[in-house]
Amino acid sequence: MKDGIMDVPTYEDMLVAHERIKPHVLRTPVRRSAYLDELSGAQLFFKCENFQEPGAFKVRGASNAVFGLNEDRARKGVATHSSGNHASCLSFAAMKRGIPCHVVMPRTAPQAKKDTVRRYGGKITECEPSTSAREAVFAEVQARTGGDFVHPYNDPRVIAGQGTCSKELVEQADGLDLVVAPIGGGGMVSGTCLTLSTLAPETKIIAAEPEQADDAYRSFKAGHIIADDAPDTVADGLKVPLKDLTWHFVSRHVSAIYTASEQEIVDAMKITWKHLRVVMESSSAVPLATILKNPETFKGKRVGVIITGGNVDLDRLPWLT
Template sequence: MKDLSEMYIPTYDDVLEAHERIKPYIHRTPVLTSSYLNELTGAELFFKCENFQKAGAFKVRGASNAVFGLSDEKAQIGVATHSSGNHALSLSYAAGRRGIPVTVVMPRTAPQAKKDAVRGYGGTIVECEPSTSSREAVFAEVVARSGADFVHPYNDPRVIAGQATCSLEFNEQVEGLDAMVAPIGGGGMISGTCLTLSNIAPQIKVYAAEPLNADDAARSFRAGHIIADDAPDTIADGLKVPLKDLTWHFVKTHVTDVLTATEEEIVAAMRLTWQRMKIVMEPSCAPPLATILKNKELFRGKRVGVIITGGNVDLDKLPWMQR
């Protein structure tokens, strides 16, 4: 992994360029509200629905920015990444739209629905064991063989600038937000959120939400340095990966706090959203609402933006059916 001093830190100008570059390939997703959830939390909640996004997840923003920002010469060789799911299928979608090859290293335990989507978009899957170390080792072999351009799921300035377009839209759609809450795994969405809001609405507090079973971001935030878990066990499969240097830069600089939720709280929040808002969202999207419900006093009376990051679920293995 490159040291932060060797990496380009994206700027707000990069966000504006990404916004224009990816417009033809993404949806401007809607913002929904729920009077029931407002009553339950004592806050005014606004849900940015990236579960309605192309490829079913916010990650198509960063993937599209990276793919369509490549020179023709680099694009011909193709792109590659490692991902538990949503970045994999998002990069496959973007590469398919540009007509270039894409190879994805995925944990063998990744949801079948996400594997099927990757293949459906034309991606080639190479499986690895469900740990960060196995994922990165197998991926190194793939890139050495193909020479493909590595589009990191989150520790990539092109990806962060793309993800930042979500909060750019959100800020245009809803005025007067006091806080923004988004899930955190590797930190791509949170970094993009920090990048945008620190430039155009610095008064909005940014909170990251993660599973207690994969709370390396919370522990890193308290310790003041990155603490990485290799293979955490949580139902929120998209939030198992650790922070890296570039995303840690944004987290330590701009995030107000990192809040955690138990597995039971995550499942309850996910089910509540399905029941009350009538929308499909995956477990990795549920920690924001779960942590708002858990910390009502923090958000009571506030206008709070919540980013629902994706809706790619295996409908045969819903968590409340398993438990």
């Protein structure tokens, strides 16, 4: 127990997770672009978690949770609710361990993400596109299956696993002044806080969020969690609210939360596809959108940018709809 919150993960938990998941995840590369450096006025170091086998950083936390289960708990498998990337990553980890995975997904989740879940053997139950609906349907699914609940972000095992990403980043790009990551529920940002507050405390952490799903920004300003039930944004991976564990890290270690409009997000996604030459999803474009929108914060700085995922429906690219 710490500050009234159960099981706050520690830096040592992250180190254990790092060793546990080594056989199951990639040490993803860091990419640079002279054009994007010139455009932003900063030195940008893009950590490409979109290169993970399931296409997202969430394979780190999912693998830590799945491979940390004892044999008795693992027999019943795992279960979760997710808009897509956590579902596919948990299905991937469960497939590698040979255990069942049940996921509740919004019916509006991108087809590409549903296809990925099924490819890895995950069993999908669809729900209406709101936080309350998916939590209610999930309660029914878990009661029926008995699977170990691996929350998409409000889980100490998941946060410790996500923290391994920034451990790699600071080893690959030394001396970063800032690290920017997208924020929805706050799993990646919390993992970044967990790691950098010990490993590189001088590095500031900035979270990036869509204007149309800005509950983390409003929570940060208010000093307490403000949760929206069903925000509407092109950044489909950032629609969920903060929870107690992620708020613990965000409220203590994040320096600022910046927001970007829908058009700014789409423009940043398009620019990055063209000039960084990697496939990234719209949620992953939010950090660059906020960097370009707030040049005074980033000018002349060494900035780590976490590209969180690359699972995109190529038939429905946002600049073509």
